[in-house]
Amino acid sequence: MATLHNKFGAIIQDGIVEGQRFALSSDLWRYASTSTHCDLLITMKFSDDDVENKTSVMWLVQQMREHEPNLRIEVRFHRLNSCYAIYLTADYKSLLKGAELCHIKKAIKSKFGGGMRDFSFEEAQFFAGVEGKNTFLSPMERTIIVKQMVDMMRAGKGGLSLKLPRRTITFTEGIAIVPRLISMNVVQNVSALHNTEYLKHLQQKWVASLGEQPIDQVKDYFGTEIAMYFAWLGHMTTALWFPSLLGILMWFLGGFKYKNNPGDKQDLYQLISDICFVLFAFFNCIWSTIYLEWWKRVQAELAFKWGTYDATQDSYLQDPRPAFAGDYLAPNPVSGRMEPFYPAWKHTVVRYVITYPITCLCVVGMFVAMLAIFTVQDLADFYFGESFFFHWICYLPMIVYALMIVISDKIYRRLALVLNDWENYRTDDEYEDFLITKIVLFQFVTAFGSLFYIAFVLRDMKRLQETLATLLITRQVTQNIMETVVPFMIEKLKLSSLTYKMTRSMSDGTLRRHVENVRNKRQSSVEQEEEMSPKRSPIGSFFSLGSPTEGELRERKKHDDGKLETNDMKQLRTLSSIFREDFSLKTERLPLPEFKPSNDSNPELTQAELESVMxxxxxxxxxxxxxxxxxxxxxxxxxxxxxAAVCALINNLIEIRVDAFKLCNTVQRPFGRRVKDIGAWQKAMELLGILGVIVNCALIGQSGLVQRIWPDLSWGGQILIVVVLEHVILASKMIIDILVPDVPHWVRIETAKQEHFRREAFKRESRLLSHTQTPSSDQLQSSNNQQEPTTPDAASRFNRLDQINRSKRRSITPMVRLSSFTRKPRNEDNCID
Structure with missing residues (x-):
């Protein structure tokens, strides 16, 4: 017994010691150092075979050097998850060329017409602010451009092969290299790094504040797609105030007393409840229409403000998504670039023979399973509802139904992704629209199927009220917890577990000293940053990652001193001189190959290592x-x-902060995508609005209200009244849709002004060009007598003519540089090289 007691005490003591080490090692990720600047981070997948790790990273680096030789590549070893990571940074000229490929809109200088337009590398001098290489492109735009460069790296003619010790990965001609490596578990992920200083400032104004959302700052940091979502969420929250106030008023006024037997005697209280029911149903239909039309105008204003108003392009003008697989390479019918080609008839066969039947089968199967469970529920209530010992059986069907919804949603989500991949859509927009359609159909059955069954099969309004309240409240609470609290705790526990494994070889004393040194080093660096830049706003550090280096401080000083320069002095700084300055400030560059360091007794984590495992x-x-x-x-x-609207309003006020917290703390920084609206969700909401009219009118007839008002009315007459009411509301929706324009008048005027200015500027340039190409005898004589312009206006005019007359070389994608694609050589130089 004493021996057993000693062993049990030793186990407890060892557990306490290991717990202390676990808590102590977790300080390593809490005080992680900020990473050096990079535009993109590629994290390789961990493998037990070190030779495979080295071979795969070196092969990928070699492919990057061949496809994008101007990218600066650094390879680092991440001790946290024992894998290699590739840090990519692009020079300014490559970024400008990539901005044209990504169709990034930038402001035109006022003297050339103003407004927003797709950036053109050969016309870079016409864009406002292009001289400022640190401010012209935001970090999000830089990341999008570099990711586009990586995604466009495809296998050339004859294909490629990556020979690893235990397998060989083949790349057929035209297939994207990095997505293929991700699907083969060679690359773990491709991510963008957070700007910790700007993110901290954004959290203070967004997550920890109950005021208005900083949508513009969200757009600058996370991109227009995520900013558009939060703008839509905030707009819905504002719109929910109206049905919420009316719902509270009618709840206390009418009480919504339901009688499941329509033949019951009518009384004053029931009459008030019926009137409130009809008024609230009619208000809901009109409110949803006004809300959707109002949002169309709001998103048009936001799209115009953000320069994405005309972002929608024909699919042939868009680059194929990285995962798009073609049978062979063929020239794009519009641009002429070589890209993967997939026959249209194969899309049709896969969609109608495989995808649609499987989707319909899943939806119908889920609906049938739901009906079966509700039938079992009714039988359980009938046989065991009054039983004292077996009453618990009545709860089993609903428990099974809840588990079935959770499990089926996860299974169907994976199935929908597989089916969408089989359909092999060319563009991201097509891929997302069809994926949304599949998921919404299935979720509609799981979310609303039980309510339709209770309302129109059981015809129990009281039970419908209770079920709706239960589903709405429990779904909101559980989703907020599962969306934020659980991922946050799992993420921190995972980081603590990884740091604990990383420091297992260190003794207790060594670990304590190392953690103390890391803590002191981090605190001293923070204090130095605060002393060096006490008045610097976090917005001003938007364009730098991590703590400022000496080079960054010199650049900031130059930028501050540059404010004192006159406009004429600023114009003297040409783009060519800016291009020559690229990468003049070198950061710590590790040699290639940079394999596992030999001295890892004192590991120190970086921000990039932490974010790579999120x-x-x-x-x-x-x-x-x-x-x-x-x-x-x-x-x-x-x-x-x-x-219900009150519950939704309260949830949305919390949801905004919950989603913001999730983006800022628990996930990797997403890649921004330029959008002009909410896409397929707008159409889905409009269809839901039409369905809402039908359902609300059907509820009016189903509740027995018509029969209580007109007891002698026939069954056909009741249906006729409901149908007439439905048509009246649908007509009202249509009238509102026609009367309220989707685009505000001022947006139409501003876009027309921009188009007018562009046309006038084009006319002026065309006149100058025509005069230059066909000079008269007097102009020739005057040009011989006058060697240079004598006035500033003439000088600017000659400079512009000189720029126009220079031949221009278009930037090309890596796909064009394939050996299977040839183009005529040109010897002319670019106007800004």
Whole structure:
């Protein structure tokens, strides 16, 4: 017994010691140092075979050097998860060429017409602020451009092969290299690094504040797609105030007393409840229409302000998505660039023979399973509802139904992704639209199927009210917890576990000294940053990652001193001189190959290592889906539970901060995508608005209200009244849609002004060009007598003519540089080289 007691005490003591080491080692990631500046981070997948790790990273680096020789590449070893990472940084000239390929819109100088336009490398001098290489492109735009460069790296003629010790990965002609490596578990992920200083400032104004959202700052940091989602979420939250106030008023006024037997005697209280029901249903239909039309105008204003108003392009003008697989390479019918080609008939066969039947089968199967569970629920209530010992059986069907929804959603989500990949869509927009369609169809059945069954099969309005309140409240609470609290705790526990494994070989005393040194070093660096830049706003550090280096401080000093220069002095700084300055400030560059360091007794973590193990946030699809289902609850069945809008309003006030916290703390920084609207979700909301009219009118007829008002009315007459009411509301929606323009008048005027200025500027340049090409005898004589312009206006005119007459070389994608694509050689230089 004493021996057993000693062993048990030793186990407890060892557990306490290991717990202390676990808590102590977690300070290593809490005090991680900031990373050096880079535009993109590629993290390789960990493998037990060190030779495979070295071979794969060196092969990928070699491919990058061949496809994009101007990229600066640094390879580092991440001790946290024992893998290699590739840091990519592009020079300014490559970024400008990539800005044209990514169709990034920039402001035109006022003297050339003003407004926003797709950036053109050969016309770079016409764009405002292009001389400022640190300010012209935001970090998000730099990341998008470099990612586009990486995604466009494709196998050339004859294909490629990566020979690893245990397998060989082949790349057919035209296939994207990095996405293929991701699918083969060679590359873990491709991510953008956070700007910790700017992110901290954004959290203070966004997550920790109950005021208005800083949408413009969200757009600058996360991109227009995520900013558009939060603008839409804030707009919906504002719109929910109206049904919430009306719902509270009618709840206390009418009480919504439901009688499941329409033949019951009518009384005053029931009459008030019926009137409130009809008014609230009619208000919901009109409110949803006004809300959707109002949002169209708001998103048009935002798109115009952000320069994405005309971002929608024909699919042939868009580059194929990296995962798009073609049978062979063929020239694009519009641009002429070589790109993967996939026959249209194969899309049709896959969609109608495989995808649509499987999707319909899943939706119908889920609906049938739901009906079966509700039938079992009714039988359980009938046989065991009054039993004292077996009453618990009545809860089993609903528990099974809840588990079935959770499991089926996860399975169907993976199935939808597989089916969408099989359909092999060329562009990201097409891929996302069809994926949204598949997911929304299935989620509609799981979210609203039980409510339709109770309302129109069981015809139990009281039960419908209780079920709606239960589903709405529990779904919102559980989703907020599962979306934020659980991922945050799992993320921190994972980081602590990785740091604990990383320091297992260190003794207790060595670990304590090392953690103390890291803590002191981090605190001293923070104090030095505060002393060197006490008045510097976090917005001003938007264009630098991590703590400022000496070179960055010199650049900031130059930028501050540059404010004192006159406009004429600024114009003397040409783009060519700026290009020559690229990469003059060198950061610590590790040799290639940079394999596992020999001296890792004192590991120190960096920000990049921590972010590389975080979960990926691709797009706000799940966030849109959550709000779509909530909107359906409020619109379709809230006459049965008027406080649904109040619950949704409270949830949205929390949801904004929850989603903001998730983006800032628990996921990798997402890649921004330029959008002009919310895409397919707008059409889905409009269809839900039409369905809401039908459902609300059907609820009016189903509740027995018509029969209580006109007891002698026939069954056909009741249906006729409901149909007439439905048509009246649909006509009202149509009239509102026609009367309210989707685009504000001032946006149309401003876009027309920009187009007018562009045309006038083009006419002026055309006249100058025509005069230069066909000079008269007097002009020739005057040009011989006058060697140089005598006035500033003449000088600027001659400079512009000289720029126009120079031949221009278009930037090309890596796909054009394939050996299978040839182009005529040109000897002319670019006007800004």
């Amino acid at each position: 979960s990926v946030y691709a797009r706000p699809l799940d966030d849109f889906l959550e709000m779509f289902i909530q909107f359906g609850y409020v619109l379709l069945f809230s006459p049965a539970f008027p406080l």
